Amino acid sequence: MTDLSPPDWMFQAGDPGPAPDDWDYAPAGNMSPVRAGAGPAKAQENTDDTVAHLMRQARRPIIEYVDCELPRIVNMACKALVDAGVPLYSRDTALVRPVTIRGTARGNLVRSDGVTILVPVTKAGLVEILTAAIDWRRFDGRKGEFKPVSCPPVVAETILARQGDWPFPQLAAVVTAPTMRPDGSVLNVPGFDCDTGILFASDLNWPTVPAAPSKAAAQTALADLRDLIESFPFVEPSDRAAALAMILTAIARPGLPSAPMFGVSAPTPGTGKSKLVDIAAILATGQAASVLSAPREEAEMQKQIGAVLMAGDAFITLDNIEYPLRSEFLCQALTQASVAVRVLGESKTLKLPTSATFCATGNSLRFAGDLTRRVVLINLDARMERPEERVFKRDVIAVAKSDRVRLVTAGMTLLRAFIAQRGPRIVPALGSFEGWSNLIRSALMWLGEADPLGNAAKVRENDPERERMLSILAALPRGRSWTASEIGKEVQSNGLLSDALFDFMERGNLNTRRFGHFLAKNERRIMEGRAIVRRGERQKIALWTVEDLGLDPSDPDDF
Template identity: 35%
Template sequence: MRAVPGNLEVVSDVRAPALLPGEVCRPVLDIEGNGDLARVCDDAEHLLLKVGAAIYQRGGVLVRIVREAADQPGLKRDVSAPRIVPFDDLSLCDVITRHIEVRKRNRKTQDLVCVDCPRVVAQTILARKEWRFRYLEALVEHPVVLEDGRVLWESGYHAESGILLDIEPFTFQSPYDDPDKDYAQEHLARLCELLGGFAFVDKLDLSVALAFLLTPFVRPLLQTAPAFAFDAHAAGSGKSTLVRTGAVMSTGREPAFLTYGDDPVELEKLLFAALLAGDQQIAMDNVIGSVRGAVLAVILTSAIYRGRVLGQSATATVPTKAVISMNGNNLQIVGDLTRRTLVCRIDPECERPAEREFAFDPVEEVRSMRSEYVLHALTIMQAYIASGDCVQLRPFGSFEAWSRLVREPLVWLGLPDPVDSIRVLEAADPEREQLRAMLTSVESVFERREFKATEAIHASQARRQAELGGGPVPSDDQREALAEALQAVCERNGELNSKALGRWLLGMQGRIEGGMRFVRIREARGGAMWRIERKV
């Protein structure tokens, strides 16, 4: 196992003319006249490739790297963060003119004269959607551990993976060749010392925090990775500090902070904007209330995500190569996100946690000793891969590759399985609590008998039940438990709504909780027939 700087392409800067060795001028592109557009565009693309212009294709659009980050409402970045930006026709004209001497034949004199790149040339190249430019999967500012244990650690474009490493010379130490388990234990101890000031509830939370520190160094290669949630009971407990520590360790700067709100459309726009820009760390800071959302769930379990480019009519399909985290006080992770999120709990057990004193600031520690801490993370994963061991753990659906490279090394070194933290989220998931209460209360009344949504509501209402004079007759305790469960899922304007209950049952059908599930049996007059089924 070894570091692999040798197969990286050096990429030119798009802001300055790029000359080939021995050339004293830019390559020439001649435009003869009307009817020559297709040939001109072909030649322009060929010459841009020849001079090594930093143009990439990503998700069906051509993109470039800019060095000044731009904030937008709800998304705040470090001003020095590199950003992936789609080309428009004017910016592509600028790059072509910088790298290529464009000449156009004068109709009167028939001489070839230097001109700026015609806008129609750039527009045509952008509209083609079929290019020979390099694919860009991810832009990173740190080394990357490959699946075979080799490490990319010098700046350049790695053609095999599509990763562009943007690393200043001499930033990082050369990784070890074939580190063993003893080496890994030593480097793990250093990372544990870094996190020593955080009041984790137990060792499982430390394991989740360590997984958060390791994940960025393999995330560019992974199709998917779980999210990380940092939860505490009070402000000042260190949640944001832990997120910032991980971001500064991997990128050298603060994460892209995203404002989480209740509007799913706005959340989708912000997440897509961050993914399109290639943000490596996306942090939802100081979340209030519950975290839910189909878009976030899809992003966490999909290799790509499609959305509309802000300010343009174009759409793009971008890789989801980001480490996504969230933090808040008494976080509630709801629904499908519970199986996609690892939670780290912090509890200082004091009245004013923000007033505590610490031996050192972990953010400044990793900022000043970044190379050493990155080496600690790399060594842990390298050593596990080199060992050839295979830790047997329960499956973690959608995140198998992440488990192999991050989860297994931590368990191999004696830490709790970070995926066990999902059980904490599941136990506190309000959707699961509602489903559990509904299954229990409905079963107590109907047992294995079929029922309609209206019949379940009637069974919870003593007066209505007496009027109907049929169906199961629940006890007062059963009726109260059923009414309470129904109020949580289908109360509208102070009354239980059968249509809302029907929609809720459709959304929950087949989902097992406590060994039971709702099963839709058949359609009948007045609504679907349902039954509770027990699963062993």
């Protein structure tokens, strides 16, 4: 059930609406009856005001509409909305409002905290908001006086047409649980946080997280989180550490500049991959993870991820992946603070924050290309033919929902303790994810957990692109220079070379242009002590060779 009633969107915390004495009123014809104020409060909560109540208020701000004063009237209307605390936000050049999706309470069932999504503000919706918040007047020539009217649609149209030139705050993320700011402090008060652009939307009672917990308190908090996931069949201690890292990342993600993707893999269906991901999602958002398919086409991948980023989803899962996952757009979303997303059905793009936690699940999950260094892998193995028939001591999903407040508080306590006690950072940090490594990874290892990146080498080794590259390096001529065209001739008589370059073959011949692009893209990429190196030109055609760099693949100091 979608709750679109005014308590969810008309005003924010701590602002019950316009106070009568705060408004300046003017006689008919004066265009300045707007409230003075400093803008939205740092943290505000929803109130129980309704549209009907607002309409009955005798002293709402008055705006007397005159056609020739449209720019000034639009400015006044925007200021009135900001001063009234109406929760409208900018997302780059889009105007959005938060909407909370709630279930229906039945009997003694305690309603879980609803998930809050962002929806675009339409002209009709904005007319309604403006009409509820402002007392509009228009001159009646027959009566010779101003009379009450609804907000003129042209005002809403003009506001929307300004596309980012608004006084409304830029919204970076929506959370439904306490989270960590970039400076390491905890955002614990529901409402909009002006310093970070994070909207904390929750009706639950959240306890205050201590500013400086002890290491003993952090160990107790870690035990609570470990107890939640103890029934999962982790293969190695590093897999459990990676699962804990996924949980901590999910609740602290808005304060991190970037975070890796978490991949949950198992050899057999029914091992609990989706359940483990849902636990992290429930703690972070109150709901199971938003599940997407993983299309092979890059354009479709961009559309799907872009749509959920525009909606403000904080936890995104690519589910049941059956092929090696690769995506340039996904790589960007994981490492960059924002990405350009094309708005569906429109010829425009938005630059949106990427403050979501990304996960992927699959049987014998594999990653390809640049994505391999952006993944934290979690391996599960129940060592059973039918793991779905296992009987658990308790329903961990139900526990995550019922104990969400306690468990999220435990996670925040753990991270605050690491910061306050100046826990050591693991060196070297994970490239492109230094902030995540210095906080999430280091905090877990500070408390004695294994390295969450313990499976990093396995992820790289299982990369099909790496396998292809190694086979090509092994098949290409060594000890001499050659051109792409010369290799094209040798393919006809060299079965090993033909098999290695199969992806570049078309109708029995080597596509030398595509092969040349491959050589240029992978120039000097070292794999097991060898690399493709350019050796000048012959008649303006690039010469290549496979160079043995004399490095020992088993010696980490050589790489």
